[in-house]
Amino acid sequence: MEALETFIVESPVPEEGAAYRSIISDVISELVLGGAIGRIKVVIRPEDSLFQMAVVLRGSQKPVKVSDFAEVGYGALEKNEVKIIIDEEKYLPALLEKLWARYSRGNVMQPERKTLLIRQNEDSEKEIAFLEEMIVADPKQTLLSRLVEMAIRSTPEGFRVRYHSMKENHFIFVASEDTLKPEWIEEGHKILAEILEEK
Known part of the structure; x- marks a missing residue:
């Protein structure tokens, strides 16, 4: 897998964060997404049954x-x-x-x-x-479906309520067992803003 500029997995339980990082790395490799993804940040909050992912792509291919x-x-x-x-x-x-x-x-x-x-x-x-x-x-459509698959495969089992958004080179994914709260989706956009600011 090509080295990512940023690869952060946050969880209140460090061992859990390390396990998810390993799972996500494997999924990225299996779906051959390493060359497409530049930065990725995942936040897992088990207490809220919440999984959030923000991805910045390296560049986009034209149709x-x-x-x-x-x-x-x-x-x-x-x-x-x-x-x-x-x-x-x-x-x-x-x-x-x-x-x-x-x-x-x-x-x-x-x-x-x-x-x-x-x-x-x-x-x-x-x-x-x-x-x-x-x-x-349209490589962008193919890439979007592979990103959604990566996010779903990385998500804890049972997190069937999902939201995803792709604009330009930015992808956001939020999943939960429960109804998604608007603030969780907003947080997903903030996570994206954080990794966009990184140099």
Whole structure:
């Protein structure tokens, strides 16, 4: 696991804090989040049945557009066909799903592994411009789901009442056995502010 800038686990029982730190480290490693997380602080208050986590990410990745990994142009039929030549195959399954949804399976052909042909009756110039800008993958959404999974797996068993928030490069998670109090969520935001101020 890549070293984190800040990794704090606070608990009124030091042994408990050390145990949770170990659990969280393992979960971060299993979910391959070490490179994404810069700072993390967790506060556990057993007396309130409360678990709070604030995370600052190292940076965010932009959504991946078709033009980031493929060349889009006219096909052999010019006006009625669009040709996509792919550089990075890892995005091919997601691209095919989106193309099938937009044009139907029958109008999307794959004559070669890295070549797609789309038959359509629209203005090809507009379709080419649309396809170049079409988002195929959003790493931020994937990262959010992995962060939520990390937080849930780190939480004590039975803490099923949960709140999470992700804005820009900041993630907050609060969980309890009981109904969440607004001040607990506010505290989560304060924990985030604390680790943001650290140099």
